[in-house]
Amino acid sequence: MKTRKLLPLIILTVAAVLALSSCDAILDAIFASNQITVDVAVFGTLQQPSNPGSYVSVVLSNTSGYVASENGYSRSSIDGFGYVHFYVTFPKLEDDTYFLSVLYHGYLGGIWASPFGSTYFYDPDGYLTNNCTMPFPSSYDSTGRSATFNVEIY
Amino acid sequence: MKKLLIPLAVALLLVLAVPAAFAETEWELGVGLTPGWIGGNTDPNADPLLNFHVGYSWNIVYLSWDAYAMPDYWTYANTTYVDPGTGYEVFGYLVPSFLNLFDVGIKIVLKPFIGYAEVGPNFLYLRGGQSYGKVGVNIRLGAGVKFGWWGINLSGTQVFASWNDMRGAFHEAGNGDWSYITQGMAPTLNFTLYF
Numbered sequence: 001m002k003t004r005k006l007l008p009l010i011i012l013t014v015a016a017v018l019a020l021s022s023c024d025a026i027l028d029a030i031f032a033s034n035q036i037t038v039d040v041a042v043f044g045t046l047q048q049p050s051n052p053g054s055y056v057s058v059v060l061s062n063t064s065g066y067v068a069s070e071n072g073y074s075r076s077s078i079d080g081f082g083y084v085h086f087y088v089t090f091p092k093l094e095d096d097t098y099f100l101s102v103l104y105h106g107y108l109g110g111i112w113a114s115p116f117g118s119t120y121f122y123d124p125d126g127y128l129t130n131n132c133t134m135p136f137p138s139s140y141d142s143t144g145r146s147a148t149f150n151v152e153i154y
Numbered sequence: 155m156k157k158l159l160i161p162l163a164v165a166l167l168l169v170l171a172v173p174a175a176f177a178e179t180e181w182e183l184g185v186g187l188t189p190g191w192i193g194g195n196t197d198p199n200a201d202p203l204l205n206f207h208v209g210y211s212w213n214i215v216y217l218s219w220d221a222y223a224m225p226d227y228w229t230y231a232n233t234t235y236v237d238p239g240t241g242y243e244v245f246g247y248l249v250p251s252f253l254n255l256f257d258v259g260i261k262i263v264l265k266p267f268i269g270y271a272e273v274g275p276n277f278l279y280l281r282g283g284q285s286y287g288k289v290g291v292n293i294r295l296g297a298g299v300k301f302g303w304w305g306i307n308l309s310g311t312q313v314f315a316s317w318n319d320m321r322g323a324f325h326e327a328g329n330g331d332w333s334y335i336t337q338g339m340a341p342t343l344n345f346t347l348y349f
Binding site: 023024026027028030140141142145146148 | 204223225226227245247248249250251252279281282283
């Protein structure tokens with residue numbers, strides 16, 4: 001009779017110990033996917049913050065080809081270095097090597113400029129590269145599941 | 155200290171005098187689901203957040219530990235702060251985390267209905283083995299149904315950055331403004347097993 005009453009408590013204790021020792025594994029199982037955020041910094045004189053037309057288009061691809069694309073309309077105000085930032089996020093990515101292609105579509109002085117951009121970007125630790133393998137451990141995220149890459153357009 | 159004596163005495167009397175019909179002594183294990191937008195995701199199709207629950211009730215005293223699995227952008231938003239000394243923004247941790255709520259309160263059972271109210275501190279476990287030093291507090295209210303060994307209940311959890319913030323919220327509630335407690339309360343649907 002005592003054993004029957006203790007059994008749920010034993011099960012709870014074992015479950016709690018297992019859970020505590022595998023917190024990271026549980027979190028990885030729940031949030032298994034990778035996320036890439038692209039911070040496109042455009043030099044302020046290339047566009048007027050008051051004009052909502054300017055945007056960036058970012059294409060994500062891997063060795064098999066196209067993966068996804070997003071346009072970034074959100075922007076920050078001009079930072080201390082004279083850049084305006086556009087952000088694009090690609091969530092729920094599989095473990096793979098990715099390439100980025102960024103084009104800036106500027107609307108300045110009432111006309112659309114020819115888009116231009118870059119396929120090179122800075123990784124979270126500031127190194128220039130043209131590809132990233134997810135997960136991408138860095139000093140900002142030891143798991144590597146979420147990485148922000150920076151592109152400068154000037 | 156004197157101000158606490160009367161409420162403590164009342165609480166003790168309640169614990170000793172409440173008839174068995176209104177209380178249960180039991181363990182609980184459960185899981186809960188919270189809408190994904192609570193984590194800060196603006197995507198209307200965001201996945202719900204999962205939490206794990208362990209609880210124990212003795213008479214009407216209720217103890218619980220809930221671990222909410224929070225996404226990296228929530229963790230980042232809640233661990234980024236402005237250093238009051240320098241004025242610079244200190245960037246947080248862009249990793250998934252467990253928001254652990256350790257609560258104590260009361261649980262009333264009027265079969266098949268249950269209701270509970272709790273308060274307690276929060277601790278953040280960051281993916282990678284770190285724990286975040288700044289501790290917040292929370293209050294939780296819940297109600298539901300219980301059928302013997304299983305039950306379902308809906309809870310609302312409000313998280314505060316500090317005990318002072320929570321005291322302030324209750325002060326405002328005392329003046330008739332409950333928005334500091336109820337606004338932004340995270341709803342969770344809980345599925346519980348009782349032992």
